[in-house]
Amino acid sequence: MNASDFSLDDLSQLIERIYEGASEELPWQRSLEQLRTALRANYVTLILRPSAPGDPGFMVNAGPVETWAISAYSDTYYALDPFVGLPPGEVHTVAELLGEERWLQSAFYQQFNAPLDVFHIMGADLHTPNGIECRLRICRPHGDKGFNARDKAFCARLLTHLRRAVNLQGQLKRTETERQLYASAVERMQIGTVILDNNLQVLETNQAACELLDESDGLSLVNERLSATYRRDNQALQGLIKLALQERLKPGPQIAEAITLQRPSGRNSLGVVVQSLPREESLEGRHPAVAVFLRDPERRVTVEPQSLRQLFGFTPAEAALAIQLAHGDTLDEAGARLNIRRNTVKAHLRAIFSKAGVTRQSELAYVLHNSVAVLGGSTLGDERARVL
Numbered sequence: 580m581n582a583s584d585f586s587l588d589d590l591s592q593l594i595e596r597i598y599e600g601a602s603e604e605l606p607w608q609r610s611l612e613q614l615r616t617a618l619r620a621n622y623v624t625l626i627l628r629p630s631a632p633g634d635p636g637f638m639v640n641a642g643p644v645e646t647w648a649i650s651a652y653s654d655t656y657y658a659l660d661p662f663v664g665l666p667p668g669e670v671h672t673v674a675e676l677l678g679e680e681r682w683l684q685s686a687f688y689q690q691f692n693a694p695l696d697v698f699h700i701m702g703a704d705l706h707t708p709n710g711i712e713c714r715l716r717i718c719r720p721h722g723d724k725g726f727n728a729r730d731k732a733f734c735a736r737l738l739t740h741l742r743r744a745v746n747l748q749g750q751l752k753r754t755e756t757e758r759q760l761y762a763s764a765v766e767r768m769q770i771g772t773v774i775l776d777n778n779l780q781v782l783e784t785n786q787a788a789c790e791l792l793d794e795s796d797g798l799s800l801v802n803e804r805l806s807a808t809y810r811r812d813n814q815a816l817q818g819l820i821k822l823a824l825q826e827r828l829k830p831g832p833q834i835a836e837a838i839t840l841q842r843p844s845g846r847n848s849l850g851v852v853v854q855s856l857p858r859e860e861s862l863e864g865r866h867p868a869v870a871v872f873l874r875d876p877e878r879r880v881t882v883e884p885q886s887l888r889q890l891f892g893f894t895p896a897e898a899a900l901a902i903q904l905a906h907g908d909t910l911d912e913a914g915a916r917l918n919i920r921r922n923t924v925k926a927h928l929r930a931i932f933s934k935a936g937v938t939r940q941s942e943l944a945y946v947l948h949n950s951v952a953v954l955g956g957s958t959l960g961d962e963r964a965r966v967l
Contacts, residue, residue: 585617585733593617597740601748607741611641614737618717618730621696626714627745630657642718648695659687663714665704668738670731673700692718701726703738707746709753715741771873773805774856776865779820780804783867791873797842797849798873805871812840819853823869827855850874879906879948886952891934900927901935905944 585593593613600607607625615623622642630636635653652660661682662673673682682688692698699719706712717734719726762785765772771788773781780803784792792800797808798816805820807813819836826834833855839848852872859866884898893901896919903913914924937943 589617590736593737594740597737597744598747601744601751605639606748607639607744608641611639614717615641618701618726618733619719619723620717621720622716622718624714624716624718626716627711629663629712629714645695648691652691656687656691659685659691661685661687662700662702662716663704665702665714667704667706668742670701670703670735670738672726672731673702674725696720699723699725701730701734703734705738705742705745707742707749709746709749711745711749713745769875769878771875773871773873774867775805775820775869775871777824777868778865779824779869780865782865787878788873791849791875796844796846797840798851807840808843809841812838816840816851816853820869820871823853823855827858827868833857847876850876883952887947890950890952891931893931893934897927897931897934900924901931901943901947904928904931904940905947907944 593610596610596613597607600610603609606627611623611625614620620642622640622644624638624640624644626636626638628634628637630653635650636657638649638652640649661677665671665676677685692700695718697718698721700716701718702714702716704712704714715734715738717726762772766785766787769787771791772783772785773788773792774783776782781800792798795808797812799806799808805816807816815838819838822836823834835852835854837850837852839850841848850873852874854870854872856867856870858868884893884895884902887893887898887901888895891901896917899917900913900919903916904910908916910921910924910928914921919927931943932938935943935946937946
């Protein structure tokens with residue numbers, strides 16, 4: 580098959596694969612393979628992030644590319660590549676821009692392309708609205724004819740779709756990065772998050788919520804729905820969840836209501852906040868509708884010793900002691916846990932109070948737990964294991 584043999588159905592499938600490529604594990608691999616077949620190319624490469632000093636970049640290849648070629652281009656030959664800086668959104672061949680003689684004399688051709696049996700190159704540079712720059716390169720071997728006007732026109736027809744797909748992938752990646760960042764911060768603060776769908780079934784939970792639900796101490800999962808242990812608490816919880824589902828259908832800000840749930844173990848009650856999520860008019864089937872936030876007052880967040888050293892100028896020993904004191908240990912308990920003498924503990928304590936600007940242990944706990952250091956922390960149990 581080649582470009583002239585491509586039917587409308589083939590073209591439609593290729594365009595579909597270009598848009599699907601934004602979510603593939605290796606972006607656009609399938610569409611590049613189909614494009615390679617259509618244009619009778621030995622290689623098709625999409626450079627999503629060009630190589631730079633100290634940065635190998637990121638490229639996706641279709642064709643029997645040898646491992647040495649990928650690493651060699653990223654390490655060395657990208658700097659010799661003369662077929663760069665093309666007019667945005669236009670399809671050109673290397674022969675058009677450089678001339679065949681100059682191309683054959685270039686070190687890039689002689690050292691990199693010739694060993695790979697690459698002679699003819701057609702390509703385009705794409706710039707998306709989000710500032711992404713990528714390069715599409717299509718290659719043919721020495722024994723084949725060069726790319727003609729029909730090949731260029733076929734490639735040009737795809738550029739708009741490829742640009743949009745690359746832009747879409749950039750938006751998805753940015754959104755996912757932000758989501759992971761916020762989710763990580765919530766996890767570090769030991770806030771459980773449960774997302775319910777429009778049928779009030781659990782759609783997603785974070786690690787902190789999973790641990791709380793697994794304990795079944797005040798709250799559990801029953802038939803994929805949240806259920807409080809005690810009847811009165813459960814009635815109140817279900818009422819708030821249903822109210823949140825109803826309120827999301829109304830215009831205006833989303834509601835957030837809070838309750839506490841008693842625990843059979845006798846531990847402090849769980850704090851629960853129920854909030855409606857914005858309605859997605861275009862979504863059918865299961866979709867996020869209600870968020871439920873959980874907080875166990877006995878699950879204390881803490882910080883990495885390194886964070887405390889950077890923020891307050893603590894020594895390693897002072898940072899380790901500050902962590903224990905901030906979580907309620909007495910001086911004797913902290914000294915025993917860290918295997919240091921009481922006089923040494925007192926000396927460290929004076930330095931800690933001075934550097935943190937506090938005079939009491941309760942103030943120290945407040946300062947540490949409300950500092951940005953918690954964003955690099957973990958659970959109390961994990962931290963204590965690390966300190967020991």
